[in-house]
Structure formats: structure tokens, C-alpha cells
Amino acid sequence: MADAPLFEATxxxxxxxxxxxxxGVSAHLRVGECLAVVGENGAGKSTLMKVMAGVxxxxxxxxxxxxxxxxxxxxxxxxxxxxxxIHQELNLAENLTVAANLFLGRERTFGGPLGLLARxxxxxxxxxxxxxxxxxPEFADHTVGDLPPGQKQLVEIARALSLDARIIxxxxxxxxxxxxxxxxxxxxxxxxxxxxxxxxxxxxRLAEVKRVADRVTVLRDGKNAGEVGRDQISHDNLIRLMVxxxxxxxxxxxxxxxxxxxxxxxxxxxxxxGGPSHPISLSVYPGEVLxxxxxxxxxxxxxxxxxFGIRPIESGAVLLDxxxxxxxxxxxxxxxxxxxxxxxxxxxxxxLPEGVGFNLALPNLxxxxxxxxxxxxxxxxxxxxxxxxxxxxxxxxxxxxxxxxGGNQQKVVFGKWLAGGPKVLILDEPxxxxxxxxxxxIYAVIDELTxxxxxxxxxxxxxxxxxxxxxxxxxxxxxxxxxxLSRDRFREEDVMRLATGAH
Amino acid sequence: MNRILGVLSxxxxxxxxxxxxxxxxxxxxxxxxDVLSQQAFFGVLTLxxxxxxxTGGIDLSIGSVVGFSAVLFGVLMRNGVPPxxxxxxxxxxxxxxxxxxxxxITGLKLQPFLVTLCGLFVxxxxxxxxxxxxxxxxxxxxxxxxxxxxxxxxxxxRSQLEFLRKALVGKDLDGELGFPMQVVVMLVLxxxxxxxxxxxxxxxxxxxxxxxxxxxxxxxxxxxxxxxxVYVLCSTLASLGGILMLLDYSSATPESAGExxxxxxxxxxxxxxxxxxxxxxxxxxxxxxxxVLPLLRxxxxxxxxxxxxxxxxxxxxxxxxxxxxxxxFGTIADEFFRRRSKVHR
Numbered sequence: 059m060a061d062a063p064l065f066e067a068t069x070x071x072x073x074x075x076x077x078x079x080x081x082g083v084s085a086h087l088r089v090g091e092c093l094a095v096v097g098e099n100g101a102g103k104s105t106l107m108k109v110m111a112g113v114x115x116x117x118x119x120x121x122x123x124x125x126x127x128x129x130x131x132x133x134x135x136x137x138x139x140x141x142x143x144i145h146q147e148l149n150l151a152e153n154l155t156v157a158a159n160l161f162l163g164r165e166r167t168f169g170g171p172l173g174l175l176a177r178x179x180x181x182x183x184x185x186x187x188x189x190x191x192x193x194x195p196e197f198a199d200h201t202v203g204d205l206p207p208g209q210k211q212l213v214e215i216a217r218a219l220s221l222d223a224r225i226i227x228x229x230x231x232x233x234x235x236x237x238x239x240x241x242x243x244x245x246x247x248x249x250x251x252x253x254x255x256x257x258x259x260x261x262x263r264l265a266e267v268k269r270v271a272d273r274v275t276v277l278r279d280g281k282n283a284g285e286v287g288r289d290q291i292s293h294d295n296l297i298r299l300m301v302x303x304x305x306x307x308x309x310x311x312x313x314x315x316x317x318x319x320x321x322x323x324x325x326x327x328x329x330x331x332g333g334p335s336h337p338i339s340l341s342v343y344p345g346e347v348l349x350x351x352x353x354x355x356x357x358x359x360x361x362x363x364x365x366f367g368i369r370p371i372e373s374g375a376v377l378l379d380x381x382x383x384x385x386x387x388x389x390x391x392x393x394x395x396x397x398x399x400x401x402x403x404x405x406x407x408x409x410l411p412e413g414v415g416f417n418l419a420l421p422n423l424x425x426x427x428x429x430x431x432x433x434x435x436x437x438x439x440x441x442x443x444x445x446x447x448x449x450x451x452x453x454x455x456x457x458x459x460x461x462x463x464g465g466n467q468q469k470v471v472f473g474k475w476l477a478g479g480p481k482v483l484i485l486d487e488p489x490x491x492x493x494x495x496x497x498x499x500i501y502a503v504i505d506e507l508t509x510x511x512x513x514x515x516x517x518x519x520x521x522x523x524x525x526x527x528x529x530x531x532x533x534x535x536x537x538x539x540x541x542x543l544s545r546d547r548f549r550e551e552d553v554m555r556l557a558t559g560a561h
Numbered sequence: 562m563n564r565i566l567g568v569l570s571x572x573x574x575x576x577x578x579x580x581x582x583x584x585x586x587x588x589x590x591x592x593x594x595d596v597l598s599q600q601a602f603f604g605v606l607t608l609x610x611x612x613x614x615x616t617g618g619i620d621l622s623i624g625s626v627v628g629f630s631a632v633l634f635g636v637l638m639r640n641g642v643p644p645x646x647x648x649x650x651x652x653x654x655x656x657x658x659x660x661x662x663x664x665x666i667t668g669l670k671l672q673p674f675l676v677t678l679c680g681l682f683v684x685x686x687x688x689x690x691x692x693x694x695x696x697x698x699x700x701x702x703x704x705x706x707x708x709x710x711x712x713x714x715x716x717x718x719r720s721q722l723e724f725l726r727k728a729l730v731g732k733d734l735d736g737e738l739g740f741p742m743q744v745v746v747m748l749v750l751x752x753x754x755x756x757x758x759x760x761x762x763x764x765x766x767x768x769x770x771x772x773x774x775x776x777x778x779x780x781x782x783x784x785x786x787x788x789x790x791v792y793v794l795c796s797t798l799a800s801l802g803g804i805l806m807l808l809d810y811s812s813a814t815p816e817s818a819g820e821x822x823x824x825x826x827x828x829x830x831x832x833x834x835x836x837x838x839x840x841x842x843x844x845x846x847x848x849x850x851x852x853v854l855p856l857l858r859x860x861x862x863x864x865x866x867x868x869x870x871x872x873x874x875x876x877x878x879x880x881x882x883x884x885x886x887x888x889x890f891g892t893i894a895d896e897f898f899r900r901r902s903k904v905h906r
Binding site for chain 1: 785
């Protein structure tokens with residue numbers, strides 16, 4: 059270990075209009091170390107990282123790189139200093155290829171005034187970084203926009219690696235990755251540490267932190283709440299520091315045998331456009347949570363979209379409560395009582411510039427309007443009711459939803475569907491990018507829903523979540539239903555076996 | 562709100578300039594009512610395209626639809642169709658044009674810019690085909706009808722035409738402008754559209770579609786149907802504009818009637834707060850925004866009549882440039898206000 063830490067931030071202050079984000083936070087990172095930074099949403103993790111990466115300027119405090127005090131005025135400064143931030147919301151150019159993204163800003167050319175791009179050379183040179191994140195060289199020519207979120211994430215990391223950063227900050231890097239890809243990431247991090255690179259790892263997933271971190275620093279309300287060394291990392295320790303109190307078990311479940319009676323939602327030999335040729339049949343019973351696991355790209359989201367009306371169904375039948383359900387678009391599904399909380403809430407789940415009240419009311423306008431005219435009182439009442447019930451932290455109903463934290467945004471997405479009293483709720487990665495506190499609240503809502511007799515179809519790549527919340531687990535593999543596990547046979551290995559196609 | 566105040570203050574300043582100068586006729590009612598008529602006319606067009614812009618769409622064919630409608634109106638009447646019936650038919654045609662636009666855009670998933678750009682050429686051509694080489698005019702219409710039918714029929718036609726002209730535009734058959742009725746027409750339409758946009762579920766759908774059509778669809782908004790509705794609204798108002806135009810100016814040339822007016826309408830919408838990205842706009846803003854350019858033209862023509870200016874500068878060619886500069890200035894001012902009011906994130 060070097061004498062001076064690789065990076066040291068001391069007493070950092072950062073204030074935004076109306077909110078104190080950092081009230082004197084200190085942290086340090088040694089060469090070849092992985093430091094995890096955890097804390098609830100709003101604790102200051104993202105702000106601290108952005109200060110380190112030059113996106114924000116601190117209002118107070120100092121930063122030192124290898125003992126020398128530095129001032130990082132903008133992201134370019136940070137990159138020059140070797141500090142690279144990989145955002146949770148990816149920063150890729152969707153319409154360009156993977157290779158183009160890796161070399162964005164430092165394209166290789168043939169020289170000369172025209173600056174002609176040396177595309178083949180860049181594609182070849184991409185193979186190295188791509189390999190380090192487990193992607194084959196052919197990926198260099200794929201268009202980023204066509205890749206699923208999991209692979210886009212890997213491209214981002216490959217880009218950081220190709221820039222030879224000395225400090226890589228990863229903000230929720232595994233939020234779109236499957237278990238296999240996450241394991242690959244751990245290997246990559248191990249390699250980086252060996253090479254002397256320092257890694258700062260921000261995550262809500264405490265199991266990951268335990269695997270990957272040498273030290274954990276916990277933030278709470280903009281201040282340091284404590285630090286934990288490798289041997290003392292435990293779920294309870296970390297949560298206690300994050301929340302300041304003991305948190306009861308996250309998955310309060312009195313789950314038990316439920317698969318009885320008539321299914322509420324039934325798919326019989328369903329094939330949809332763009333889907334696999336093999337038809338899928340499955341059932342979701344009233345009062346149960348059917349977890350759906352599978353590798354990224356297994357076709358879970360696509361199947362849900364087909365039931366919801368986004369993708370046309372080509373053959374087979376969907377039955378709701380025993381009756382055939384014909385859906386030509388989401389509107390039909392919603393009217394029948396089927397709702398979908400989409401995987402990408404910012405892209406599909408919310409209208410970001412509009413207020414909380416607007417978003418909550420949008421699918422429920424019929425309920426708060428008369429003769430086509432919206433009743434402002436009715437809309438306000440609906441908004442207040444669900445903001446209170448779901449404990450959405452927002453300054454008001456008019457607050458643009460894009461400014462809320464991930465967890466609160468997700469609650470708004472939930473709220474707009476719950477207001478309509480759905481019979482079947484399809485959830486696609488319901489707690490991705492959501493902090494511990496909000497996560498618990500969302501699970502409680504799911505519990506309430508099922509107790510009231512609704513059926514929940516929950517797609518998730520979070521193994522803990524799937525195992526903890528489901529009554530049964532359906533596993534997809536390359537578009538086919540590989541198997542359905544009942545609760546007495548829940549084991550992570552079994553799920554993974556089915557998901558990877560082994561038998 | 563900021564936007565509305567901005568365009569309102571712009572108008573106030575321009576009116577103040579108009580009055581402050583000692584131009585002989587500037588401040589007289591005879592001039593002002595002319596300006597009001599034009600402001601109301603473009604207001605009708607702007608209402609249509611403004612709503613469309615809120616949903617993230619655009620219609621470049623409005624000017625040609627105005628021209629086509631005016632010519633169609635004249636041609637129908639020339640062939641003996643009673644004025645009111647002709648007007649209804651023309652508006653029906655406008656609705657059909659809207660359906661065609663929407664069908665191509667939602668059905669074939671073509672870009673609105675391209676589809677309506679084609680419309681711009683196609684409907685101009687259609688206008689020329691309706692009345693090749695020959696302008697349509699109210700006087701010509703009356704002559705044709707008189708020669709083609711009985712005196713009673715002519716009398717009935719003539720009084721119907723006079724009624725229509727007075728009711729919608731405020732002019733009698735000699736062309737004397739009494740009260741600028743187009744203002745009333747526009748305000749009634751603005752009230753209806755305003756309620757739709759700001760108080761009804763449809764307005765909500767339109768803003769949602771403008772912000773993010775995918776997300777709106779995921780939330781159950783009937784995006785296809787709503788897009789049809791707004792394209793039909795836009796073209797229908799444009800065809801109403803064509804009728805107003807013929808009634809106001811008494812004649813229309815198929816080759817050029819309505820040319821470039823789509824840009825005036827769109828500029829009016831943008832000045833009034835509609836963002837071309839979609840999801841933003843207000844009806845009061847549209848009305849006020851549409852009022853800027855006709856007033857600007859009026860102001861410029863007076864400035865151009867000052868001998869000092871007249872000798873040095875050719876005013877007419879400058880008008881388009883000044884329109885463009887106004888739009889640019891309005892956009893810059895809007896960005897400035899927008900940045901100051903948003904919390905920096």
C-alpha cells in the first residue's frame with residue numbers, strides 16, 4: 059500500500075437551493091482498494107461521487123490525489139486526473155456502435171485535415187476492453203440502442219476501462235446485470251485492484267458489497283455515519299448505520315401455499331410477434347406472487363409486454379378470470395384490470411417533466427373527470443391519497459416527477475396503477491435503483507395487494523428479491539419456460555440451473 | 562405563465578410604439594380593426610397548429626390547405642352551391658385532409674414533417690387544378706350565379722353570401738369592414754380549444770403524448786386516436802381559414818393563396834409558448850403569439866412610409882427577415898426565462 063491514499067476527500071460540503079446534500083463528508087481510497095459507499099437515497103452518495111468526478115463543485119472541503127491537493131473543475135479535469143464515473147443512468151450514444159462509443163471523444167483517424175475515421179482499427183482495438191467485461195469482439199459493430207440494458211452497462215464499463223482510469227467510480231453498476239454478468243464484474247474489479255486501480259462502488263445491494271468491498275463507508279443525511287472493515291460487513295451492521303435504527307426483516311412474508319382454485323391470469327400456448335417459436339403457458343393465481351427469473355434477454359419483459367398489449371400476440375390465448383382477454387393495446391389491458399410497471403421507469407413509466415399529480419392521474423382520468431372535463435379537486439384528492447399511502451417524498455403534487463429520487467419515482471408508477479385497483483399487476487424489476495427504505499415500502503404494498511386477492515407477476519433479476527417475495531418462481535430460458543419452482547424447492551442454484559438451460 | 566407575460570409585454574410595447582409615433586392613421590380605429598382582423602385570422606390557424614405542436618406533431622401544409630380551401634369555396638359557389646352549404650363542404654374537406662395526414666403518420670409511421678411537406682405541394686397543386694389560371698372572387702361568383710339562374714335564386718344566394726360575410730368577417734358585400742367579426746370567431750374557437758387543452762382529459766392526453774408518446778401509451782392513453790383528432794382539428798381550422806380568407810379579401814389566387822402562412826402560424830405558436838419538442842403550450846399564449854406578426858407587419862409598413870426611411874430602405878423585402886428576427890429574439894428570451902425559473906439540476 060502506498061503511503062498517501064490514492065484519493066482523499068476531507069470535510070466536503072455541498073448545498074443546493076433548498077437542500078444540504080453534503081454537510082462535511084470525508085472519505086479516502088487507497089491504491090488497489092475497493093471502497094463501497096452505501097446509504098439511503100438522499101444520503102449524499104451520488105452527490106459525493108459527482109463532486110469527485112467534477113460534475114459538481116464543492117462549497118467547502120478539500121480533495122487530494124496521491125497526497126497533492128487538487129481542484130477538479132469539470133468532468134474533463136476529472137478524466138485527466140484519472141477519475142472516471144460510470145453513471146447509474148447510462149451515458150451512451152444509442153444510435154452509434156459499441157466501438158464508436160468506446161472511442162467517443164478520442165476517435166482514431168487516418169490523419170490529415172478530413173479526420174477520416176479508422177473504423178476497422180477502432181473495432182479491432184475494442185476487442186480488448188470488451189473482453190475484459192466478458193463481451194465478444196463482434197460486439198464492436200452492434201448498435202448500442204439495440205442492446206438490452208444489461209449489455210449497455212457492460213459497454214459503459216468497458217469504456218471506462220479503455221480510458222485507463224486510476225479511480226473508477228461505479229454507481230449502482232449491477233442494477234441491470236444478471237447474476238452471471240455481476241460475477242464477471244466482480245472478476246473485473248478484482249483485476250483492477252491487482253493493477254492498482256482504486257474502485258469506488260456504490261450499491262444498494264448489500265450482498266454485493268460484502269463480496270466486493272475492502273471497506274465500506276456509510277453515509278446518512280449528508281454526513282459520515284460510520285465505516286466498516288471487510289470482516290465486519292454484515293447486512294444488519296450496514297442497515298443499522300444507514301438507517302440509524304434496526305430494520306425489521308425486509309421481506310415480511312407470510313407466504314404459503316396459494317396455487318389453488320382458478321388462475322386469475324392464464325396464458326395458454328401463447329406466441330407473440332418477435333418472440334420465440336415455442337409457445338408459453340403459465341398461470342398466476344389470485345393472492346400469489348409469481349416471481350419470474352431468467353437471464354437478461356430470456357424474454358421475460360417481452361412476454362409481459364405481449365400480455366399488456368404492446369406486442370401483438372400471434373397465437374394462443376390469454377384468459378383473465380377464466381374469460382378470454384383480447385388486448386389490442388395497453389388501453390384494453392388496463393380496462394380489463396391488468397397493469398404493468400415497466401422495466402425502464404424513466405422511459406416508459408413516467409412523464410418526467412410533469413408533476414406527481416399529473417402522472418398519478420393519467421391512467422385514472424375517467425375516475426376524476428366528468429363529461430370529459432377533469433375535476434381539479436378530484437385529481438388533487440387522488441394525488442394526495444396515493445402520495446400519503448405510499449409515502450412518496452415530494453415537496454408537492456406539482457413537483458416534476460423527474461426530480462424525485464428513484465425510489466419515489468417508482469412509488470409514483472405504482473400509485474398510478476394501484477389507484478385503479480388492478481386485478482393483475484405485472485412488475486418488471488420493481489426495485490431497480492430503489493433504496494432500502496423505499497424497497498421495504500414497495501414490498502409491503504405488494505403484500506397488501508395479494509392479501510386483497512390480486513395476482514402479482516414479478517419479473518426480477520435480483521435473486522434475493524425473487525427468493526424472498528415469490529410464492530412460486532417461473533424461470534425463462536431463451537424465451538421458453540424452463541420450469542416453475544414452488545416455495546419448498548426455492549434454492550438459488552435451482553433457479554440458476556433452469557435459467558442457464560442446464561437440467 | 563412567464564411565456565404569456567413575455568409575449569403580452571411584447572405586444573404592449575409594439576402597440577405603444579404604434580401609438581407613440583405620430584403616424585396619421587396608425588392609431589385610428591380604421592387601421593386597428595384591420596390589424597385585429599388579421600391577428601384573429603392567424604389566431605385561428607395558430608390554434609390548430611398549436612394544439613398539434615403540443616402533441617409533438619407538425620403540419621407544414623396549412624398554408625396550402627388555406628389556399629386550397631379558399632379556391633374550393635369559390636369554385637363551389639361559382640357553380641351554384643349555396644354559400645353556407647359550400648362552407649360546410651369545405652370544412653368537411655379540411656377534416657378529410659386531416660384524416661389523410663393522420664392516417665399516413667400513425668398508420669405508415671411516416672414522419673409528420675415529411676407527410677405534411679408533401680401535403681404542402683399536393684394541396685397547392687390541387688388548388689391550381691380546381692381553377693386553372695383563374696382566380697376565384699366573390700364578384701365573379703355573384704356574376705356567375707346571376708347569369709346561371711333565376712332572379713329569386715340569385716337573390717337568395719346573394720343575401721346568404723352577404724350574411725355569411727358579415728357574420729364571419731364583418732364586411733358587407735361592398736367590402737366595407739364594420740366590426741372585425743373574425744375576432745369573435747377566433748375567441749369562440751379559442752374558448753373551446755382552451756377548455757379542451759387545459760381542462761379536459763383530451764388535453765392531458767395531448768401533453769402526455771407530446772412529452773413521451775411511448776410512456777403515454779404504456780399509461781393507457783389512446784395515442785392513435787388522439788393523434789387523428791389533433792391532425793383533423795388542425796386541418797379543419799386551416800380550411801376554415803380558407804373560407805375566412807376568401808370572405809375577407811374577396812378573391813384568392815390558386816397559385817399563391819396562403820403561401821408561407823404555415824410558417825406564420827407556427828411562429829405564432831412558438832412565440833406563444835409552444836415548444837416544438839412537444840408537451841408545452843397554452844391557448845392564451847397561442848392567441849397572443851399569433852397577434853405579434855400581423856402587428857409587426859403593420860408597424861413596419863408605417864415605419865416604411867416615413868419619407869426618411871422610404872428613401873433609404875426598401876421595406877417590403879425586409880419583412881420576412883424581421884419576422885425571422887422576431888422569432889429568434891422570442892426564442893432567446895424564452896430560453897433565458899426558462900433557465901432562470903427552473904431549479905438547476
